[in-house]
Amino acid sequence: MLIVAILGLGLILIGVPIAFALGVGGMAGIWLTGLPLQVSITRFFAGVDSFVFLAVPFYILAAEIMNRSGITTRLIRLASFFTGRFHGGTAYANVGSSVLFAGISGSAVADTSALGKFFINEMPREGYSKEYTGAVTVASAIIGPIIPPSGLAIIMAAVTGISVIDLFVAGVVPGLLIGGACLAIIFLHGRHGGLPKPKVEIAKKEIPLLVVEALLVALLPIVIVGGMIVGAFTATEGGGIAVAIASILGVFVFKELNLAGFWAAVSSAARMSASIYLLVACAAILSYALNLLGISNLVSSMAPMFESQPWLFLLSVMLLMLVLGMFLDIGAAIVIFAPLLMPLGDTLGIDPIQTSIIIILTLAVGLITPPVGVVLFIMMRIGEMKMLPLLKQLFPFLIAELLAILLLVFFPALSTWLPEFFR
Amino acid sequence: MLSNIAKWLAKSCEVICTLLLIFVSLVNISQVVGRYFFGDSLPWGEEVMRFCMIWLMMLGSVACVYRAEHMAVDGLLNIVKVKYRRHMRSALYSVGAGFCLVLVFYGWDTAMSNRAQTAAASGIPMVFPYMAIPVGGGLVFIEIALSWFAGFSDSSEAQT
Amino acid sequence: MVAGFGIMPLQGWAETQIKFGFEMFKGDNPEYNAVSRFKEYVESKSNGEISVRLFPGGQLGTAREMTEMVQQGSLEMSLPSDGAFAGFYEPIQAWSIPYLFRSAPVAWQVMQSDFGRGMLDDITRKTGMEALAFSENGFRSFATTGKQIIEPSDMEGLKIRTMESPVYMEMVKALGASPTPISGAEAVMALKQGVVDGLESPPAVHYTGGAGDVVDYFTLNEHVLGLHIVIANGDWFNSLSASQQQIVTDGSKLLAATENVQKTEGDWKYSKLLEEEKGVEVHVSTPEEKELFKEKTQDPVRKYIVSQVGEEFVNEIMKAVDEAEQSMYN
Numbered sequence A: 001m002l003i004v005a006i007l008g009l010g011l012i013l014i015g016v017p018i019a020f021a022l023g024v025g026g027m028a029g030i031w032l033t034g035l036p037l038q039v040s041i042t043r044f045f046a047g048v049d050s051f052v053f054l055a056v057p058f059y060i061l062a063a064e065i066m067n068r069s070g071i072t073t074r075l076i077r078l079a080s081f082f083t084g085r086f087h088g089g090t091a092y093a094n095v096g097s098s099v100l101f102a103g104i105s106g107s108a109v110a111d112t113s114a115l116g117k118f119f120i121n122e123m124p125r126e127g128y129s130k131e132y133t134g135a136v137t138v139a140s141a142i143i144g145p146i147i148p149p150s151g152l153a154i155i156m157a158a159v160t161g162i163s164v165i166d167l168f169v170a171g172v173v174p175g176l177l178i179g180g181a182c183l184a185i186i187f188l189h190g191r192h193g194g195l196p197k198p199k200v201e202i203a204k205k206e207i208p209l210l211v212v213e214a215l216l217v218a219l220l221p222i223v224i225v226g227g228m229i230v231g232a233f234t235a236t237e238g239g240g241i242a243v244a245i246a247s248i249l250g251v252f253v254f255k256e257l258n259l260a261g262f263w264a265a266v267s268s269a270a271r272m273s274a275s276i277y278l279l280v281a282c283a284a285i286l287s288y289a290l291n292l293l294g295i296s297n298l299v300s301s302m303a304p305m306f307e308s309q310p311w312l313f314l315l316s317v318m319l320l321m322l323v324l325g326m327f328l329d330i331g332a333a334i335v336i337f338a339p340l341l342m343p344l345g346d347t348l349g350i351d352p353i354q355t356s357i358i359i360i361l362t363l364a365v366g367l368i369t370p371p372v373g374v375v376l377f378i379m380m381r382i383g384e385m386k387m388l389p390l391l392k393q394l395f396p397f398l399i400a401e402l403l404a405i406l407l408l409v410f411f412p413a414l415s416t417w418l419p420e421f422f423r
Numbered sequence B: 001m002l003s004n005i006a007k008w009l010a011k012s013c014e015v016i017c018t019l020l021l022i023f024v025s026l027v028n029i030s031q032v033v034g035r036y037f038f039g040d041s042l043p044w045g046e047e048v049m050r051f052c053m054i055w056l057m058m059l060g061s062v063a064c065v066y067r068a069e070h071m072a073v074d075g076l077l078n079i080v081k082v083k084y085r086r087h088m089r090s091a092l093y094s095v096g097a098g099f100c101l102v103l104v105f106y107g108w109d110t111a112m113s114n115r116a117q118t119a120a121a122s123g124i125p126m127v128f129p130y131m132a133i134p135v136g137g138g139l140v141f142i143e144i145a146l147s148w149f150a151g152f153s154d155s156s157e158a159q160t
Numbered sequence C: 001m002v003a004g005f006g007i008m009p010l011q012g013w014a015e016t017q018i019k020f021g022f023e024m025f026k027g028d029n030p031e032y033n034a035v036s037r038f039k040e041y042v043e044s045k046s047n048g049e050i051s052v053r054l055f056p057g058g059q060l061g062t063a064r065e066m067t068e069m070v071q072q073g074s075l076e077m078s079l080p081s082d083g084a085f086a087g088f089y090e091p092i093q094a095w096s097i098p099y100l101f102r103s104a105p106v107a108w109q110v111m112q113s114d115f116g117r118g119m120l121d122d123i124t125r126k127t128g129m130e131a132l133a134f135s136e137n138g139f140r141s142f143a144t145t146g147k148q149i150i151e152p153s154d155m156e157g158l159k160i161r162t163m164e165s166p167v168y169m170e171m172v173k174a175l176g177a178s179p180t181p182i183s184g185a186e187a188v189m190a191l192k193q194g195v196v197d198g199l200e201s202p203p204a205v206h207y208t209g210g211a212g213d214v215v216d217y218f219t220l221n222e223h224v225l226g227l228h229i230v231i232a233n234g235d236w237f238n239s240l241s242a243s244q245q246q247i248v249t250d251g252s253k254l255l256a257a258t259e260n261v262q263k264t265e266g267d268w269k270y271s272k273l274l275e276e277e278k279g280v281e282v283h284v285s286t287p288e289e290k291e292l293f294k295e296k297t298q299d300p301v302r303k304y305i306v307s308q309v310g311e312e313f314v315n316e317i318m319k320a321v322d323e324a325e326q327s328m329y330n
């Protein structure tokens, strides 16, 4: 079993595409169990032949379409409308836009690329440093996969069997908490006039249209998440509805989505889905082999280490995910580690929803930590900035976000109360 | 010449994937619309969507090879001198080529031994979804092999 | 074509090791007990020449996937349900005619009849898998949220989760409800969210599968007999010596006999557990109520099955049932 784990991890670390590394490791594992290698084909297929997982491409597609349909600019103007009077107003608006955007997109990458370009032009003109702008943008971008809909929540649900809806609903409070942490840091910076006042002008006559458009955009998460809660449709069907609404808004209401843009959105969503699917299919081979080789016994033998202290376990999970998030793709980290950790949490009496949320949040923070932080890289590319100065500005935000996650470790209700309420 | 083939193969796969995703989205939307407005949804809808996604996964992976879009840890790649990077990347992807060979051989066997099995709701012979594995595995293998001679797409170079 | 990959098991297993995969978890339940009986029987009768390694709890995959593995030879034996097996052998659906069997013992007798043995042979011929025995997987019944089902009219307008099998969808339709085919893994979640109002399974599955925690009502109306088939890889089975084949065949009969008895016990045992442990309100349908369900469902579903598998199998099984009932009840 150790050989399999080392082989898989070794291949990943030298830079073999993660999916292939997992597949090769998995096949080695199947061979060790004494089952014919043929079995790996069945697992590869079964790993993604799932209705829950079918939700992934739809939410990716919905976000891609929205990025190209002018919804982003509406969100930013709406957020600016509320924060225009304050010092640091545009920084607040940046966070606010991220929270709003999180309600329609499932990924931090989408958030950064959609909102980043606007703010990196706007905020330095008002007097913010480029690096501070970048720090605010990425720190709040990670709310994207926390507030529903969330790509990470779907992957988590597919590999652990927890209800997608429960995970979606459970993400609302933690997402707002992370947003609050960012706002608090901005407040600390700006309270004595340390941050500039906004220059975004919103004319009075613009307001009614702004409100109407904002309501239309807000309609999307409300219809999707609400529809799932009342049982009108499943999470997968909700994804289809998100695609439909986003297309209709883009083509008929905001009139910014044309055929070429639509094709580009679908094509990019298809490629992204393919690589996620391949990753999960390959991981299915590996986890199948590890299970047969007895990894669950190994993991459950670790239970006494935590002396039935749930917080000790969750803290360890947080540390592990922080380290993993620094190196690994976070979807891959969920696929590989969540099924192993979840039963251990269960034996300690922890609500699997709490464990899931901690994993998702900590991994999301991994998106903005070096050395491998996808969102960090995107920001560096969009803003043409170096890593170190950006990290220096980002540091207080990171600390605040980790503190917010600690709150979730010690207060289970923050993640479990809302899903229970809607059940 | 070889780089044209690599590009053509990737683009064709990408177009098929895009059409597949449009189709799958339409089926998904029609499930909900059907249930609420016509009181009945397509019984085969879910199965067809799942099977299409298997094809999308395999064909999309071909395009992702060409664009070097498969998720990977790039640490080692960035240490290597720029002029060797292309070959380094090909070498790393070639581990995947070995994996693909297994997909081709055993996937073919699996597809063939399931000639007679039909899917529960749609009655589609299981050979159709299973065939995606050897066919897609073979195409990914070819795309990886071509990358040794033709490199990757231009946009992928910008990422390194 | 794959010989080149040289699949040499490291553990050096004996040629006569049987890997037996099945869906139910390890524990004191009819399925696990029955397969364990098989293991003990075969290992002791063969003087340890044949060893049996059990893979319970779907560790190796779903019933459909394990059947594939048996067909390909990655797995020696498995115990698929009729639903999972229909994709490999359509006529198996003939057993799913609603209210075909008046009681479990009638079904057992049909399994042993010429018809039953003939179908086992037919499976072996058509699929290449050695079909060794049929056994009972419990009668299927409805569990619902919000509304207790007493008569068929109670089902009007309900959304009922069914297996992804057209036979069950037809049956639910015949009762005036709308069938929602959802995979087993999603079923309880769909129920929780209210995407469906109920589902249908044997009581043991309602209890162990988690539906018991979500539903309010259970009706032991026993509409369809769930069937298990004991299957083995054909090439592997034929490679055994005649005496080894006999041991495996006899072991399979013992498996079937054990499961038959324990599944029938399970119908009331698990109904009781649903009531006492899960707080589900249980209604046991009277013969009169069952007659109402039968009137609504039997003909439409039989017609559908005939359209799928042809007149011949359906007529034969009806005849076998008649004969069994006559010999039992005169």
Ligand code: NA
Pocket: A101, A102, A103, A104, A105, A106, A107, A143, A144, A145, A146, A147, A148, A149, A150
């Ligand atoms: Na989101």
Ligand code: NA
Pocket: A094, A095, A097, A098, A115, A136, A137, A138, A140, A141
């Ligand atoms: Na932001």
